[in-house]
Amino acid sequence: xxxxxxxxxxxxxxxxxxxxxxxxxxxxxxxxxxxxxxxxxxxxxxxxxxxxxxxxxxxxxxxxxxxxxxxxxxxxxxxxxxxxxxxxxxxxxxxxxxxxxxxxxxxxxxxxxxxxxxxxxxxxxxxxxxxxxxxxxxxxxx
Amino acid sequence: xxxxxxxxxxxxxxxxxxxxxxxxxxxxxxxxxxxxxxxxxxxxxxxxxxxxxxxxxxxxxxxxxxxxxxxxxxxxxxxxxxxxxxxxxxxxxxxxxxxxxxxxxxxxxxxxxxxxxxxxxxxxxxxxxxxxxxxxxxxxxx
DNA sequence: ATTTTATTGAGAATGAATCTCAAATGCATA
DNA sequence: TATGCATTTGAGATTCATTCTCAATAAAAT
Ligand SMILES: [Mn+2]
Ligand SMILES: [Mn+2]
Ligand SMILES: [Zn+2]
Ligand SMILES: [Zn+2]
Numbered sequence: 001x002x003x004x005x006x007x008x009x010x011x012x013x014x015x016x017x018x019x020x021x022x023x024x025x026x027x028x029x030x031x032x033x034x035x036x037x038x039x040x041x042x043x044x045x046x047x048x049x050x051x052x053x054x055x056x057x058x059x060x061x062x063x064x065x066x067x068x069x070x071x072x073x074x075x076x077x078x079x080x081x082x083x084x085x086x087x088x089x090x091x092x093x094x095x096x097x098x099x100x101x102x103x104x105x106x107x108x109x110x111x112x113x114x115x116x117x118x119x120x121x122x123x124x125x126x127x128x129x130x131x132x133x134x135x136x137x138x139x140x141x142x
Numbered sequence: 143x144x145x146x147x148x149x150x151x152x153x154x155x156x157x158x159x160x161x162x163x164x165x166x167x168x169x170x171x172x173x174x175x176x177x178x179x180x181x182x183x184x185x186x187x188x189x190x191x192x193x194x195x196x197x198x199x200x201x202x203x204x205x206x207x208x209x210x211x212x213x214x215x216x217x218x219x220x221x222x223x224x225x226x227x228x229x230x231x232x233x234x235x236x237x238x239x240x241x242x243x244x245x246x247x248x249x250x251x252x253x254x255x256x257x258x259x260x261x262x263x264x265x266x267x268x269x270x271x272x273x274x275x276x277x278x279x280x281x282x283x284x
Numbered sequence: 285a286t287t288t289t290a291t292t293g294a295g296a297a298t299g300a301a302t303c304t305c306a307a308a309t310g311c312a313t314a
Numbered sequence: 315t316a317t318g319c320a321t322t323t324g325a326g327a328t329t330c331a332t333t334c335t336c337a338a339t340a341a342a343a344t
Binding site: 018054 | 324
């Protein structure tokens, strides 16, 4: 069985939550898709194969996936929260093009190390980094 | 006349926008307050002195203040967009406590320099940094 | 002062996210 | 495998930050 499925199952069990069919379908869909996504994207993707998973359940499940460490919330886009699966992927930061919406991924660890140093000075315990920038990609600088 | 007022006036003129009473009241309120704020905070603050500035006008004016460079949008908090006046202030990044909501400001330039280097590699032109982290402040680590 | 044009306030509309609740399901136990 | 109970689900209603509409008003240009 895939790593992420085991991790998910263990996470749910550790919180006394049931491994239900919708929860499994949602988790699998998240790993089938390698793009950044919002809840509606995910809903549309799932609907193709499984008629009976509701938006409400996706809205309820996404925070569980975040808490389990399988996915991360990313910068919001068009006033919707966006996510990406991160389990098994290098941490990275995002450059978002304000013109075409393209998301460019870039390094992370150097930046994270620096932030860690600053956080330590403040006795702040980081649970989630929020690193990136908005601007214009190569193609949109006319 | 204060620097920021001149800058604002010039900005508005350059976009053929009128320097109206509400626009002036809103801009002044933003610089009277030295905290991070959301639109509703600002509305309540303004209402104390000026009865006739509507939420709609504040919602319309805040993006102008952002575009003029007088204020910046910061991390959102409790599903509301939050802002701070930044004109005349050092750039800085934010650590936000997930428990008590406290916002801690910290250095910036080292991090920004690093990000600049990464952005350059991608030919990405940054217009706004998004730098910070969520986690737990000194007092909330029990 | 008159004309032109942008802006305003008030309330309606939008839409992402959350909530409600009766019906369905997972899972522990016998 | 069948039973019992707590959790979860789908569907739709609700919330609430933000945006929009539009007739009335105010700023600037003439
Ligand atoms: Mn990414
Ligand atoms: Mn700040
Ligand atoms: Zn672009
Ligand atoms: Zn705290």
